Amino acid sequence: LIGYDARSEQFINTLQTKPNSGYELVGIVTETADADDLGVQYLGEGQNILEIVQKHRLDTLFILSPAVPNDAILQILHVCEGVPVQINVLPELSEFIIGGNAITLFEGIPVLQLRETPMQGVSGIVKRLIDIVFSLFALIVLSPLMLTIAVIIRLTSPGKAIFRQERVGRAGKPFRIYKFRSMRADAEYNVGHVWAETDDPRQTSLGKFLRRWSLDELPQFFNVLKGDMSLVGPRPEMSGLIDTFSESIPHYLARQRVKSGMTGWAQVNGLRGNTSLEERISYDRYYIENWSLALDIKIILKTLWAIKKG
Structure with a gap:
């Protein structure tokens, strides 16, 4: 999970209480919150995302928007271009128009997929x-x-x-x-x-x-x-x-x-x-x-x- 705002606890709680969701939460990348208070492992800062992905062998990233600004999201897409990691954004409802993007719901939470991991x-x-x-x-x-x-x-x-x-x-x-x-x-x-x-x-x-x-x-x-x-x-x-x-x-x-x-x-x-x-x-x-x-x-x-x- 990258970023922190009011939705973070809801998303973290969803992953931790639903072991059959298909995802295992490894940790959070944030510069604005204490990970210990959230009950998850702190992985580092966003500027080190490539090293974090490789070290923990992550296969999926969830980015909280607008907690993570657009230029930072573009930078994540760029530096992770050479690794097989799926990149999703958790947008606010005001950020997308239904039908205009590939929006799916994960346990009631809207998810926008920016990049898919091929051949899975x-x-x-x-x-x-x-x-x-x-x-x-x-x-x-x-x-x-x-x-x-x-x-x-x-x-x-x-x-x-x-x-x-x-x-x-x-x-x-x-x-x-x-x-x-x-x-x-x-x-x-x-x-x-x-x-x-x-x-x-x-x-x-x-x-x-x-x-x-x-x-x-x-x-x-x-x-x-x-x-x-x-x-x-x-x-x-x-x-x-x-x-x-x-x-x-x-x-x-x-x-x-x-x-x-x-x-x-x-x-x-x-x-x-x-x-x-x-x-x-x-x-x-x-x-x-x-x-x-x-x-x-x-x-x-x-x-x-x-x-x-x-």
Whole structure:
């Protein structure tokens, strides 16, 4: 709960006396009231909301308006853009017009939802089950091919067959992505983290073939099985580029509200590799805001068709 006014005690009492409401009150963020008097844990001040969300692993925020001014609400939306947290406002009746906003009633209390957490509930569980079943099936069926590729890589160029690199996924959590090595073992020694280009001179001869048919991505089925990634979602970015992009591209961090994917809406629309980042972000945001299992299936089918065409 963020903010304090005359409605705070009513809302807190509702949550504490109705354990089946679907919410567990972790605490309050306020600068104007003594949390001990309210019988709840004081979490900190609003300016530290991102750290509070991450520390307590919050999945929902309720903001009291107008106790929290509009500019502060906008700041909360901005700093929490990269974390999967649902943001609701508890408005006064004078602040909204019924029918003009997505107003719902929670135990008789009006709630305005500003941002929804995507891929939750039954649909989110089904998406994860599809990830597990599909990735496990792919690893079993493709294991002879993957073993063959690994052996050929070791025989044709010095270095390991599997390339590991830190990427950033859901909620800004770093993870190690797996790929078949398609470049020289020292490819990043002098240039650091940069995107690969179509005719990148750092690629090996085998690497060009692997990248053309997307075979270098096959080890990412392990990432999907582990839960680091999903079959479908925004492509994970290199950790060294996140700060730069988030400062220069509006709403860039919104893509971190969901798991990264092996393929995505941007990729099946021709935006992969060294293409317009701004355009890719717009496609990623469209996917997040319009996600459905049907859209995932559509993207998977379009990906398979693109691979078949080469």
